[in-house]
Every structure is written in C-alpha cells, then in structure tokens.
Amino acid sequence: MALPLTDTQVRDCRDRIRAVAEAQFARRGLAATSLRSIAAELGWAPASLYRYFRNKDELLAATRAAALNRFSDRIEAAYAQPGDLWERSRALGDAYVDFAFEQPAAYQLIFALEQADGDKTPALRAAEERSHRTLTGYIEDMVAAGLLEGDPELLGHVYWSAIHGLIVLQMAGKLKPSLPFDTIRHEITRLLTRGALNRLGRAGHID
Amino acid sequence: MALPLTDTQVRDCRDRIRAVAEAQFARRGLAATSLRSIAAELGWAPASLYRYFRNKDELLAATRAAALNRFSDRIEAAYAQPGDLWERSRALGDAYVDFAFEQPAAYQLIFALEQADGDKTPALRAAEERSHRTLTGYIEDMVAAGLLEGDPELLGHVYWSAIHGLIVLQMAGKLKPSLPFDTIRHEITRLLTRGALNRLGRAGHID
DNA sequence: TTGCTTACCGAACAGTGTTTAGTATGCAAG
C-alpha cells in the first residue's frame, strides 16, 4: 500500500467514503455524523479521509451531488419514456414523488432539510401553530367567500409553499435577472387575488 | 448580585441574550455563532448563559420563536386592517413579502434555511444546474405545447416550489391525516396535467 | 458578625474538524 493509487481506485475510494457518509446521515442524522464516526466504520483513522476530501464540507457536498444526480436520473428516465405529453407528465410526477418517499434521507439531503424535531421548545411549537393558523385561516376566509374552491388545508399548503418557494429563490438570486424586483410581489398578489389555484384542493382521482 | 432575580428581570435577561444571538446569527451566520462568542459580546462567561437557557438548542429555539412571532404580528396586523377581502388580501401578501425582504436573516431563521453558499463544489453546482434544467425544461415543453401559458422560468419556480412544499409537509406529517396517502400524488398529477397554474407567469401589473 | 441563598465565573471534560510529523509499505534503481 505504498504505490500511487490509480484514478479509478481513488474514485472508488471516494465513493466508498461517500456511501458510508450518506448511510450515517440517514441513520444518525446529519449533525450526529462526524468524520471520526465515518472513519471508524471504514476502519480508518480520521485523518485518512483528508487524502480524498479537502474537508467535511466537501464530503457533504459530494454526497449531496451524488443524491441529486440519482434524483435527476430517475426524473429524466421517466420523462424520456415513450408516450404523449400527458403520459410523460404523469411519469415524471410519479418519479419525483416516488424518489422523495422511497429515499427520504436522500431527498432531505438534497434540499438541506433538518430532520431535527426534538429540539422544539413549547414556545416554538406554539409560535409555529399560531403562524400556521393565521395563514390557513386566511385561506379559509377565501374559500368561505367563494373566491377559492377546494379543501382549505391542502389549498393552503400549496399556496404558501409556492409563495415561500418564490421568496427563497428570489433571495438566493435564482430568479432570472430580467425580472424586475417587484415582479415577485405582483405575482404573489395575483396568486392571492385571482384565485389561480382555485382548481386545486378538491380531492379526487384524475380520469 | 446575590439576591434572586425577579421573573421580569429573568425575562429581560433572556431577551437580551436572545437579541445578541439573533444579531450574531444574522451577522456571522448560524454555524459561526458559538455560545462563547455570544457570552463575549455580553461581557459574560460562557457558563453563565446556562442560568437562562438549558442549552444552545433551547436558545436557538427561543430566537426562532421570537422571530416567528414578529412575523405573525405583521401578518395579522395587515390582515386585520379595514377594507374588503381583496384589499386585506393584498395587505397580507405585502406584509409577508415585506417581512421576508426587510428581515431576511429572521426569515431564514424561521424556515431554517442555510445561507451557506461557499461550500458548493463544482460537482454539486453542476448537479444542481442539471436538475434545474431538467425540471425547467419540462415546463418549457408544456408551454411550447400550449398547455401552459406564461414565462417558463417563473412558472417553473412556482410549480416546483408548490410540489416540493407538499412533499415536505407530507413527510413532516403536517398534512391532515384524513387525506389518504396517495392524495398528494393525485394533486401533483393534476397540477402537472390540468394547467391549473396557467394563469401565472405572465409578467405584468395587476389592475 | 454570622450564615445563607444566589448570580456568576474559572477551569476542566469530552468531542469536534483539522494539521503535522512520522511510520511502514512495496515498487524501482543500483
């Protein structure tokens, strides 16, 4: 073990480390996974990992990238299947949801979701419920007034998820620069006042 | 300083600590903020914080709860203003967006968003761009086929934000239990095939 | 003055990511 590793050997080694890391992320959670625990599972010394990754963040980024590429593989394969656009749409949606629920740890890793739930204080829980009640109550008012149709709970989730997503993307500078700064507010206002989502929320199978 | 503090003094102390913590979260980021740095800014010893918070997680939860309550205050105040439902809708939407962009650190704290961006490997960035291209390309196909109308970029963001939000909520067990397990997939399929969002994405002011 | 409760602190402990000096391995050269 003193001659230089080939490129493929290095890549295999990186993949092995990455796999152990992702397994521990899924099993113990991200915060409880240390370089020492990963090295221990490999039967290595902690410092040895630094031959393959510059630091812990780079290892984390590598596992994220691998999970994200698995996700893209599934989506693209589903969308590439034969059929008309409706069928391919359905296959793509199914692939998206299937991946999320078959590999929840990978999905959480991709989107950097914390699975911590035990560190919620009663005060925090109360604040969350209050916020949820406020936003959901608004949707209920809209439904009661006949301005939106469907199940208020589900409708509210779609609603606020979309708005939240727009804000996050705007903050991250991911929206295309040609959009003026206020466009997001206009879009949100239209969401809120036009009932564009009013076909959603009615539970029922598609035909 | 040896006689017991009154309840209000204790609360003031907790608030002072919390304020310093939130300021450091906003300034240096969440990961770079330690109990030692917070104590140092207060001129205290690190151990002293444990008289007011059981541990770091509880301090974090307190700051989260405080920020979330400030958020709810703004939303509720806007929605409680006089006017018809349209006007109150608009006020609520404005309040939501204004808070998010006036206090981005608080918004990120509330929704546990990591502001880390420098730890992105080229490989991870490539994987993200690939995934983004795949999902956006699908929307573009829909628009090209005349099944959706509007700006594909913005439309895609709303689209995937909503779906992502539904999955996260389903994973967290936040969707109401009466909804059968497959309802989320049906809703997503309807999103994908019904063009329910087809009124969105056309840039332009509301009248 | 004595005693006691109490806010606060200094110092330590275990654990983390990371660096550095060093060991031992196995091929290549003499």
Place this chain on the structure above:
DNA sequence: CTTGCATACTAAACACTGTTCGGTAAGCAA
C-alpha cells in the same frame, strides 16, 4: 539482494466547540 524513495496511512497534537462542576463573592436576614 540491497538501497532509496514515493506514498497510503496513522498517531498525536491543536484549536475550537458545548457542557459541567466546584468555587467565589455579593447582598439580605438573623
């Protein structure tokens, strides 16, 4: 076969983290 050498890997340390514990000093009651 011996020597040299590049190299995969390690042991030990460093600086830092959250957290705990014994101790100190301050102010009130007796």
